[in-house]
Amino acid sequence: MSAVGEQLPQQQVPLxxxxxxxxxxxxxxxxxxxxxxxxxxxxxSKDVFMNILTSNALAERYxxxxxxxxxxxxxxxxxLGAPNYPGDTMVLSGEVVAVEGTRVEVAVRGxxxxxxxxxxxxxxxxxxxxx
Amino acid sequence: xxxxxADSTATDPAYEQRLAAFVGTELQPPTPGPDPVNVPMIxxxxxxxxxxxxxxxxxxxxxxxxxxxxxxxxxxxQAWVMRGYAAxxxxxxxxxxxxxxxxxxxxxxxxxxxxxDSDLEILRELVPGDRVSVEEVVEEIGPEKRTGxxxxxxxxxxxxxxxxxxxxxxxxxxRTLRFRPQEKPAPAEPTAVRxxxxxxxxxxxxxDAARExxxxxxxxxxxxALRHPPGxxxxxxxxxxxxxxxxxGEAVLYSWVVAHHPRHPAFESPYLVAVVELxxxxxxxxxxxxxxxxxxxxxxxxxxxWLDADxxxxxxxxGPADQED
Numbered sequence: 152m153s154a155v156g157e158q159l160p161q162q163q164v165p166l167x168x169x170x171x172x173x174x175x176x177x178x179x180x181x182x183x184x185x186x187x188x189x190x191x192x193x194x195x196s197k198d199v200f201m202n203i204l205t206s207n208a209l210a211e212r213y214x215x216x217x218x219x220x221x222x223x224x225x226x227x228x229x230x231l232g233a234p235n236y237p238g239d240t241m242v243l244s245g246e247v248v249a250v251e252g253t254r255v256e257v258a259v260r261g262x263x264x265x266x267x268x269x270x271x272x273x274x275x276x277x278x279x280x281x282x
Numbered sequence: 283x284x285x286x287x288a289d290s291t292a293t294d295p296a297y298e299q300r301l302a303a304f305v306g307t308e309l310q311p312p313t314p315g316p317d318p319v320n321v322p323m324i325x326x327x328x329x330x331x332x333x334x335x336x337x338x339x340x341x342x343x344x345x346x347x348x349x350x351x352x353x354x355x356x357x358x359x360q361a362w363v364m365r366g367y368a369a370x371x372x373x374x375x376x377x378x379x380x381x382x383x384x385x386x387x388x389x390x391x392x393x394x395x396x397x398x399d400s401d402l403e404i405l406r407e408l409v410p411g412d413r414v415s416v417e418e419v420v421e422e423i424g425p426e427k428r429t430g431x432x433x434x435x436x437x438x439x440x441x442x443x444x445x446x447x448x449x450x451x452x453x454x455x456x457r458t459l460r461f462r463p464q465e466k467p468a469p470a471e472p473t474a475v476r477x478x479x480x481x482x483x484x485x486x487x488x489x490d491a492a493r494e495x496x497x498x499x500x501x502x503x504x505x506x507a508l509r510h511p512p513g514x515x516x517x518x519x520x521x522x523x524x525x526x527x528x529x530x531g532e533a534v535l536y537s538w539v540v541a542h543h544p545r546h547p548a549f550e551s552p553y554l555v556a557v558v559e560l561x562x563x564x565x566x567x568x569x570x571x572x573x574x575x576x577x578x579x580x581x582x583x584x585x586x587x588w589l590d591a592d593x594x595x596x597x598x599x600x601g602p603a604d605q606e607d
Contacts, residue, residue, distance in 0.1 A: 170330075170332075173329075173330040174330045174331055176326075176330070177326040177327045177329070177330035177331070177361075178327065178330075178358070178360070178361045178364065179323075179361050179364035179365075179366050179367075180364060181366065181367045181371065182370060203397050203400055204358075204360055204364075205331065206400075207360070207400060208327070208331040208333075208355065208358070209331070210357075211355060211356055211357045212332070212333055212335075215333075215335050216335070220335050220336060220337045220343065220347050221348065223404075223407060224356035224357075224404055225404055226402065227357055227400070227401075227402045227404075228399075228400070228402070229399070229401075230398065230399050231397060231398055231400075278348065
């Protein structure tokens with residue numbers, strides 16, 4: 152059973168250009184800043200950058216990888232900061248901050264070379280009998 | 283009353299009222315996604331996001347966790363109602379409430395947008411066949427604030443996701459910053475000249491020679507000792523008589539630092555500050571160019587280059603010895 156204060160193993164997310172573009176398209180997000188470097192620069196960004204649906208997906212993935220396939224995701228709450236640009240690496244870290252019955256809240260933070268890309272919490276429901 | 287600045291809407295009560303009229307209203311009426319929840323789109327997502335959880339594609343694995351069938355990833359709820367490629371590249375001119383708010387914010391100068399917060403609450407997992415719709419209501423339009431990106435307002439909305447029966451499957455509180463992009467100074471132009479050296483009658487000869495691309499070393503006319511930095515008296519024999527020799531430009535690295543802070547607009551940080559020892563024997567504080575900090579070694583050979591920093595200032599710098607310039 153997880154307890155408050157438990158640390159999740161860190162996860163490295165290499166931010167390749169292909170990953171940033173493929174994940175935006177897989178989430179049906181066709182905003183040019185997520186796939187067209189020229190237009191991204193024109194709009195004041197230094198390059199294409201990861202879209203928010205992917206940030207949510209990575210926060211979910213990180214906690215579910217730890218909680219196991221039985222976990223049901225109940226809440227993904229993130230604040231966005233430094234953009235995830237190609238060539239960088241995001242390091243995800245997490246800590247259990249609340250346990251209420253079968254509900255476990257994990258504080259999640261994703262850091263890249265520019266600072267904090269995302270910070271927030273993912274809440275999962277674990278099955279009654281943890282195998 | 284004098285005319286207000288064109289973009290000064292922060293204190294205009296009429297503008298505030300027009301913004302406030304949006305609060306509590308629907309920006310987007312219930313809008314169904316184009317396709318029901320389906321396995322091909324789940325597969326795209328699972329592959330792109332590199333998910334290893336088998337419950338999204340493997341029905342047996344899903345059943346082993348007490349589910350009836352495969353389920354869509356939770357964060358994917360937003361994807362089912364995304365407007366897609368055609369509407370993104372060829373937006374229709376139809377003026378909905380959402381566009382009205384965007385236009386009103388643009389009128390206030392808030393032409394740029396960045397999402398800052400997403401709070402997604404999931405009430406039930408979605409399964410293939412589910413038809414998801416979304417509606418969006420404005421919860422709050424904040425007062426004008428100064429942010430790191432520029433002056434702007436935080437707009438908070440609530441998106442409600444429903445299934446075909448109208449049951450809520452998820453809610454998403456969504457906060458964006460609508461802002462006036464900061465006027466940026468012309469990029470890459472040097473914004474300052476290098477700090478001026480303190481030139482006086484004892485050292486002016488050295489900077490004068492540098493402007494002619496000659497690196498000179500002061501020499502005592504009596505005992506012949508070389509000295510640097512320039513000074514009026516020989517530290518060996520106390521003679522006040524001196525002349526100069528011109529250095530050949532060969533040197534070795536004696537010591538260095540990588541300067542990160544404090545930043546100065548005339549320097550591209552980080553930069554390398556070194557003490558080099560000339561073949562003639564004196565040492566000189568200088569900058570290294572065309573070299574990476576990782577490649578530096580005490581004693582490595584260096585070669586003189588010239589930095590014409592601006593019309594009034596030329597300085598000797600040093601680069602790798604094995605590279606002809």
